[in-house]
Amino acid sequence: MTQSPGQGKALDNLLTESRTFPPSDEFAAQANAKPELYEEAKADREAFWAKQAERLHWDTKWDQVLDWSDAPFAKWFVGGKLNVAYNCVDRHVESGHGDQVAIHWEGEPGDSRAITYAELQREVSKAANALTSLGIGAEDRVAIYMPMVPEAIFAMLACARVGAMHSVVFGGFSAEALRTRIEDSSCRLVITTDGQYRRGNPAPLKPAVDEAVAGAPSVEKVIVVKRTDTEVAWTDKDVWWHELVDSQSDQHTPEAFDSEHPLFILYTSGTTGKPKGILHTSGGYLTQTSYTHHHVFDLKPDTDVYWCTADIGWVTGHSYIVYGPLSNRVTQVVYEGTPNTPHEGRHWEIIQKYGVSIYYTAPTLIRTFMKWGADIPAKYDLSSLRVLGSVGEPINPEAWIWYRENIGGGKAPIVDTWWQTETGAIMISPLPGVVATKPGSAQRPLPGIGAKVVNDEGVEVEHGGGGYLVLDEPWPSMLRGIWGDEERYKDTYWSRFADQGYYFAGDGAKYDSDGDLWLLGRVDDVMNVSGHRISTTEVESALVSHPTVAEAAVVGASDATTGQGIVAFVILRGGAGDDAGGAEAIKALRDHVAKEIGPIAKPRQIMVVPELPKTRSGKIMRRLLRDVAENRAVGDVTTLADSSVMDLISAGLQSGKSED
Numbered sequence: 001m002t003q004s005p006g007q008g009k010a011l012d013n014l015l016t017e018s019r020t021f022p023p024s025d026e027f028a029a030q031a032n033a034k035p036e037l038y039e040e041a042k043a044d045r046e047a048f049w050a051k052q053a054e055r056l057h058w059d060t061k062w063d064q065v066l067d068w069s070d071a072p073f074a075k076w077f078v079g080g081k082l083n084v085a086y087n088c089v090d091r092h093v094e095s096g097h098g099d100q101v102a103i104h105w106e107g108e109p110g111d112s113r114a115i116t117y118a119e120l121q122r123e124v125s126k127a128a129n130a131l132t133s134l135g136i137g138a139e140d141r142v143a144i145y146m147p148m149v150p151e152a153i154f155a156m157l158a159c160a161r162v163g164a165m166h167s168v169v170f171g172g173f174s175a176e177a178l179r180t181r182i183e184d185s186s187c188r189l190v191i192t193t194d195g196q197y198r199r200g201n202p203a204p205l206k207p208a209v210d211e212a213v214a215g216a217p218s219v220e221k222v223i224v225v226k227r228t229d230t231e232v233a234w235t236d237k238d239v240w241w242h243e244l245v246d247s248q249s250d251q252h253t254p255e256a257f258d259s260e261h262p263l264f265i266l267y268t269s270g271t272t273g274k275p276k277g278i279l280h281t282s283g284g285y286l287t288q289t290s291y292t293h294h295h296v297f298d299l300k301p302d303t304d305v306y307w308c309t310a311d312i313g314w315v316t317g318h319s320y321i322v323y324g325p326l327s328n329r330v331t332q333v334v335y336e337g338t339p340n341t342p343h344e345g346r347h348w349e350i351i352q353k354y355g356v357s358i359y360y361t362a363p364t365l366i367r368t369f370m371k372w373g374a375d376i377p378a379k380y381d382l383s384s385l386r387v388l389g390s391v392g393e394p395i396n397p398e399a400w401i402w403y404r405e406n407i408g409g410g411k412a413p414i415v416d417t418w419w420q421t422e423t424g425a426i427m428i429s430p431l432p433g434v435v436a437t438k439p440g441s442a443q444r445p446l447p448g449i450g451a452k453v454v455n456d457e458g459v460e461v462e463h464g465g466g467g468y469l470v471l472d473e474p475w476p477s478m479l480r481g482i483w484g485d486e487e488r489y490k491d492t493y494w495s496r497f498a499d500q501g502y503y504f505a506g507d508g509a510k511y512d513s514d515g516d517l518w519l520l521g522r523v524d525d526v527m528n529v530s531g532h533r534i535s536t537t538e539v540e541s542a543l544v545s546h547p548t549v550a551e552a553a554v555v556g557a558s559d560a561t562t563g564q565g566i567v568a569f570v571i572l573r574g575g576a577g578d579d580a581g582g583a584e585a586i587k588a589l590r591d592h593v594a595k596e597i598g599p600i601a602k603p604r605q606i607m608v609v610p611e612l613p614k615t616r617s618g619k620i621m622r623r624l625l626r627d628v629a630e631n632r633a634v635g636d637v638t639t640l641a642d643s644s645v646m647d648l649i650s651a652g653l654q655s656g657k658s659e660d
């Protein structure tokens with residue numbers, strides 16, 4: 001094969017974006033974040049983080065900001081002591097805000113609850129007393145397997161209050177997934193509900209717990225919250241929440257724990273093998289979640305109504321529903337259900353009802369809203385919105401613009417926040433009011449964070465160049481390890497650039513000519529076409545920027561001539577009509593990609609499909625699409641949110657193959 005120009009580069013930089021949106025003077029003037037923050041952090045990073053830690057109440061002050069002598073095992077705020085739950089609840093009551101609503105909870109069937117900080121304090125205290133009554137204390141592991149009900153948040157905070165570690169397992173996971181997670185960290189207690197609402201109907205949840213617990217001998221008790229009032233089988237380990245918790249005293253004195261006391265484990269999947277139990281600790285984690293939530297979302301605790309649409313089963317729910325927001329005395333909306341129950345305007349109806357001013361969601365949902373049509377949000381009053389956020393995957397510039405125009409009224413700044421379960425808190429994001437935002441770019445590391453894009457040798461690439469995203473400085477909310485597996489922790493994150501001592505995030509990234517950072521997806525989603533490494537994300541963004549395309553997923557399929565060929569799966573927009581799937585339209589799409597990125601990125605094949613295979617957290621399962629693209633039997637579909645999707649795709653394929 002001849003040497004092509006892209007060879008040897010970590011990732012080619014092909015797509016360009018020139019639109020920018022500076023903050024209004026009005027926004028900048030009132031913003032929590034000021035430009036000096038960058039300078040301050042640069043001048044003395046540790047002093048900067050020490051100042052951020054002052055946001056919290058410490059029972060004992062630390063005597064060392066960072067101990068990195070045992071790298072990659074960090075210690076932050078060494079010697080400090082605090083109680084995380086006290087910081088998220090009690091201190092707000094003590095400062096006179098007991099009557100402020102902490103949580104506007106909206107149930108899927110339309111029931112709702114407003115929970116003040118005073119009430120939250122009583123609920124968390126009762127739950128903490130209940131844990132103590134069961135003998136659960138410091139460093140015990142508690143599995144929480146629940147839908148988005150207030151008790152899930154009470155349970156997390158109660159664990160934090162008594163120093164127990166929670167391991168929240170997403171309520172959409174199977175009994176077997178729950179069992180392996182319970183087993184890996186030997187949980188002594190499980191907290192769950194009888195059932196959960198899913199798309200308008202009660203669905204059972206406890207049977208999965210029964211099955212998991214039957215195979216997990218470490219579990220001594222199961223606390224069950226009554227949510228759907230469905231009949232459930234009962235074992236001698238089970239106890240009702242309303243019987244155990246509601247009979248406890250609502251007074252509880254929190255104990256201060258070491259800054260490095262473990263706070264939680266959260267399982268995340270790797271490329272291979274069993275899920276990794278990501279371990280987070282207390283002082284550093286709370287410092288960075290609090291700091292980022294305050295500056296990135298510009299939260300004003302007296303006037304804002306904040307809404308993060310994540311589930312507490314994911315890290316976003318931990319850091320940006322529970323710990324960051326509550327430590328900042330937020331008033332927030334927590335919604336139990338799906339976005340189209342009972343209708344596709346549910347989110348906009350909730351925003352209108354509560355006057356939500358800050359809305360944080362995921363690109364996959366934004367693209368779904370695009371597919372449903374802009375006329376739906378247009379029916380609601382969204383004028384309260386003043387900051388929008390995005391997280392979880394690269395946001396395509398077109399989705400970004402749609403979000404800005406149709407949800408943000410053409411003016412709310414959008415913060416595209418890059419981070420991971422492992423990083424614990426936001427690492428890369430524009431600061432609203434300081435940075436002129438750019439559609440599709442996460443832009444720059446936050447003050448205090450060190451991140452860069454490097455090539456295969458670990459050398460930083462130039463502006464305009466692509467490569468691997470690394471974090472080159474320890475940060476307060478960094479994972480402290482993988483539960484029970486030190487070696488896997490070192491191998492997974494610290495071995496790729498061991499000489500430089502960089503944490504490798506597993507993501508491809510590039511700098512544009514202004515030096516702004518663009519995330520290009522996981523490096524295992526990178527295709528290699530004729531020696532050019534091309535990100536699936538860039539081709540997807542190009543496809544989605546075409547007016548007929550609602551959603552696109554791209555995979556590299558093996559190709560005798562070029563190594564890999566690009567195969568695209570596209571969902572057409574509602575109004576695009578059937579003939580849009582014809583040969584003409586497919587040619588138009590291929591030409592469009594060639595125009596947007598260059599001929600090298602022209603998909604070899606485009607298939608029009610009715611749905612894309614996604615995990616329950618909304619990530620596209622490219623592995624399954626690769627099977628289709630390479631004409632293989634489709635592999636394991638058990639982690640798909642909807643396992644019938646692959647049948648739909650295979651049945652309804654209209655494919656267009658290129659001749660040129």
Ligand code: PRX
Nearest residue numbers: 391392393394416417418419420421519522
């Ligand atoms: O690939 C990046 C992508 O999501 C990965 C982390 O996934 P998870 O641990 O599940 O956490 C998701 C919520 C923080 C990253 O390695 N990712 C997350 N946010 C972005 C993103 N990719 C691009 N842009 C983002 N804003």
